[in-house]
Amino acid sequence: MNIDSIQNGIVIDHIQAGNSMSIYQLLHLDRLACSVAIIKNCKSAKMGRKDIIKIDEDFDVNLDALGFVDPNVTVSVIRDGQTVEKRKISPPERIVNVIRCNNPRCITTTEPGLDHIFHLADAARGLYRCVYCDAAKQ
Amino acid sequence: MIKHLNDIQDLSSDQIEQLIALAEDMLADRAKYQSALAHRTLATLFFEPSTRTRLSFEAAMLELGGDVIGFADPNSSSATKGESVADTIRTVACYSDIIVMRHPKEGAPIAASLRSPVPIINAGDGGHHHPTQTLADLFTIRREKGRFEGLTIGLCGDLKFGRTVHSLIHAMARYEGVRFALISPQELRAPDYILEGLRTRSNVSYEETDSLESVVPRLDILYMTRVQRERFFNEADYVRLKDSYILTLKTLADAKDSLTILHPLPRVNEIAVEVDDDPRARYFKQMYYGKIIRKALLAAMLGVAP
Ligand SMILES: [Zn+2]
Numbered sequence: 001m002n003i004d005s006i007q008n009g010i011v012i013d014h015i016q017a018g019n020s021m022s023i024y025q026l027l028h029l030d031r032l033a034c035s036v037a038i039i040k041n042c043k044s045a046k047m048g049r050k051d052i053i054k055i056d057e058d059f060d061v062n063l064d065a066l067g068f069v070d071p072n073v074t075v076s077v078i079r080d081g082q083t084v085e086k087r088k089i090s091p092p093e094r095i096v097n098v099i100r101c102n103n104p105r106c107i108t109t110t111e112p113g114l115d116h117i118f119h120l121a122d123a124a125r126g127l128y129r130c131v132y133c134d135a136a137k138q
Numbered sequence: 139m140i141k142h143l144n145d146i147q148d149l150s151s152d153q154i155e156q157l158i159a160l161a162e163d164m165l166a167d168r169a170k171y172q173s174a175l176a177h178r179t180l181a182t183l184f185f186e187p188s189t190r191t192r193l194s195f196e197a198a199m200l201e202l203g204g205d206v207i208g209f210a211d212p213n214s215s216s217a218t219k220g221e222s223v224a225d226t227i228r229t230v231a232c233y234s235d236i237i238v239m240r241h242p243k244e245g246a247p248i249a250a251s252l253r254s255p256v257p258i259i260n261a262g263d264g265g266h267h268h269p270t271q272t273l274a275d276l277f278t279i280r281r282e283k284g285r286f287e288g289l290t291i292g293l294c295g296d297l298k299f300g301r302t303v304h305s306l307i308h309a310m311a312r313y314e315g316v317r318f319a320l321i322s323p324q325e326l327r328a329p330d331y332i333l334e335g336l337r338t339r340s341n342v343s344y345e346e347t348d349s350l351e352s353v354v355p356r357l358d359i360l361y362m363t364r365v366q367r368e369r370f371f372n373e374a375d376y377v378r379l380k381d382s383y384i385l386t387l388k389t390l391a392d393a394k395d396s397l398t399i400l401h402p403l404p405r406v407n408e409i410a411v412e413v414d415d416d417p418r419a420r421y422f423k424q425m426y427y428g429k430i431i432r433k434a435l436l437a438a439m440l441g442v443a444p
Contacts (some may be wrong), residue, residue: 105264107243111223114249132245133266136331 002042009034010061011083012053018040019070020051026065026098032057064092067127068099068118093120095128103135139440142251142258146269147303151312154276159293161277161434168201171269174437175204181234182208183226184261185241190403191261191270194425197236198432209232224253231256236440257439265299265369271402272305272437274428279310279359282398282420288383289317290356294383295321295363295408297328299370302402303363311335311342318344319353323382325375326365350383355392359384362401362408362421386410393418400424 015023020038029036034057044050061075067089077085095118101108108114108130118128118137128137139156140148149157164171180199182192187210196206208230223241227250230237237254240249240261247260247267262268276286283289291310293303297320305326311317318336320328327346336344347353354360362385370376384407385399401409401421413419 005260087175103244105242105244105262105266107223107241107245107249110243111246111249113222113224130245133264134244134331 005080006054007057007081009057010055011078011079012055012057012061012066013050013074013076014044014047015051015053015073016070017047017049017051018109021052023053023066023069023073026069027062029053029055034059037040061087062098063087064095065092067092068095071126076087091120091123092128094118094131099128099137100133101130101133102137103130103133106130106133106135108132139441141376141439142247142254143269143435144247144251144258144260144263145267146272146309146443148269154273154309157189157273157434157438158277158280158432160438161431163284164430164433167402171184171202171433171437173203174442175202175440178204178236178440178442179234180204180205181207181230181237181435182210182261183230183239183241184208184210184373185212185239185246186262187211188240188262190425192238195259195261195431195436196272196434198297199389201429202433204436208238210368223249227258238438249406253336259435259439262301265301268301269304269305270428270435271302272309272433274424275400275402276304276433277307277310278368278400278420278427279398279426281403281423283358286313286316287424289313289358290317290319291359291361292319292321292353292357293361293363294350296326296365296369296379297322297363299366300326300328300363302326303361306361307332307336311339314341316342318342319357320344320346321348321353321383322346323348323379325379326382350385350389351392354389357393357396357397359398359400360393362399363403364401364404364406364408375388381407382432383408384410385413387412387416390416390418 012119016058024038035070039052046123071091075087076083097116100116121127121129154335184192199206223246231254238259238261242264242265244266246263247258251258297303365380367376397418399419
């Protein structure tokens with residue numbers, strides 16, 4: 001795979017340097033059969049250093065999960081070698097089954113089959129709270 | 139009215155006013171409501187024991203002519219066999235029209251309401267919410283003071299784990315000119331998110347202190363709480379902090395004659411028995427008002443009251 005020129009696929013750019021592996025895991029990119037390139041510590045005029053992930057297949061990116069981890073990333077959709085779409089990332093209002101509640105007193109620690117749901121409690125600080133127990137996640 | 143009641147914040151100020159008006163009418167004319175919930179069944183599911191809260195709900199339902207089923211102790215229920223909340227609720231909903239539940243896990247009533255075809259009322263989920271205690275507190279304050287606005291409320295004791303205190307702060311913070319005096323040892327201060335919430339509101343103010351004596355003369359309401367052993371992971375911390383505040387007649391020497399002393403009960407020793415006969419002690423009346431406002435809530439949530 002030529003990492004500079006994907007024909008059809010997704011480019012996740014402007015990832016804070018060092019965060020690409022956690023995004024790789026969060027988006028379950030290990031489950032993809034296609035080529036995936038992780039480019040670490042690229043020079044960036046804006047950010048100093050950044051990571052980039054290139055996925056050689058049109059793939060339905062979980063934008064909510066991505067927005068939770070790093071709302072500053074950009075997601076570009078590439079078709080026939082051209083960028084056809086830049087998807088806007090913003091901190092989602094709700095995230096479902098992306099992260100788990102760490103509060104040992106929370107019902108999600110014992111109740112089977114319950115979705116782990118967090119809601120955006122404070123957008124300015126990127127603060128999320130568990131909808132069940134209100135425990136905070138930054 | 140709302141479908142489920144998990145948190146006092148689920149109720150708008152208007153809905154709280156409706157409940158208070160209904161409770162007032164029930165106080166004025168008990169006979170008028172004696173069959174209001176005839177042929178309706180309340181299930182009380184206490185995955186964690188709480189005799190007072192359960193009896194209050196059961197008495198409320200019986201006074202409205204309804205029936206009551208349920209369990210008082212998780213050891214007598216299938217919950218100890220590992221049945222999920224969702225399964226218990228789906229089963230009990232077949233036998234009842236409304237469910238009151240207490241559960242040791244925070245958020246359990248939300249998990250229940252996701253699966254329940256009948257209304258769920260949270261009667262306490264761990265150290266988290268206990269909205270009907272707050273309704274009892276609000277109704278008592280209204281009965282005693284005739285208003286919510288402009289009151290100075292002292293909250294004393296365990297402000298860290300004390301869920302009744304957190305809910306009461308949230309509920310009272312809606313009203314104009316309310317001043318909170320938060321009285322606790324350093325280790326049991328109100329959590330940051332509660333204080334944060336108060337700072338963002340321009341209609342209320344608060345102060346934190348560890349001295350009950352210093353604020354008592356300014357208070358309209360003194361809300362005492364118990365330091366609860368079950369909220370501590372460490373027995374030594376509990377023993378060290380449990381006797382931080384003991385309200386006596388001496389503490390009340392400079393208090394207003396119009397002071398109203400409340401406590402969610404049960405108490406251990408944080409209010410000396412000698413205070414019980416002081417006309418300012420209203421905590422037993424508060425239990426009575428708790429039953430009345432629960433009657434209003436049951437009737438309103440079952441849609442049979444105006
Ligand atoms: Zn939680």
